[in-house]
Amino acid sequence: MLNGTELKLFADANVLNEMTDKQVKILLAAIEVFSEKGYANASTKEIATRAGVSEGNIFSKFKNKRGLLDAIIEPVINSIFPAVLTDISDDRLPQQFVTLHALVDSLVHDRIQFLKDNAAVLKIFVSEVLYNETVRQQLLTKFPPLYWRNINRNLNQLKENHLIVNWDNLEILKIMWSIVGGAIIGYLLFDQPLEQREITHTIDALVKSLAR
8 A cells, every 4th residue: 555655756746736636546546556566467457446437537648558657657757866866966965974974874864764655656666767778768868967077076075075985986876876776676676674774784885885
């Protein structure tokens, strides 16, 4: 079952503005079914049954099953990732923390909570990123050169402040993704726990890998 916070993601992205109550029910039912069974194994018939509507109601708004999937993942691509990138590329970031552990702890904890609050939606999204080339290409368009320049600037500043290992920035980002991404994928796709113990271990692994 959904935890009730998923709608906020779509409300913040202004997705619900032109939807009727019935269409919102369809969207939520699709999130449930896709996250439980995967896109390939889901059917519009089951989604309609969960939503308490006819299949015709699905087709009139979303056209088909793919249209439903797009309605779920596009807000993630268009809203979540730009917001996360903005946080990471904030030029105040290197000045806000005096230790690498404090920096990593702040970045990880906020995003873990968001992950848990929106687990069903993000499970669908991560599955599509892993297996759908079109979605991966859409995601790449949300990484404009300005973000990369700002992230590089912040990493260089952290190195100058002796908070992080003096490696190539791409290597640092790969290490960060391998550790955090592994925890995220394990939680979303393989039902691995992600409680305080696992979060602490993730933070410790990042700090030990990147500390100067």
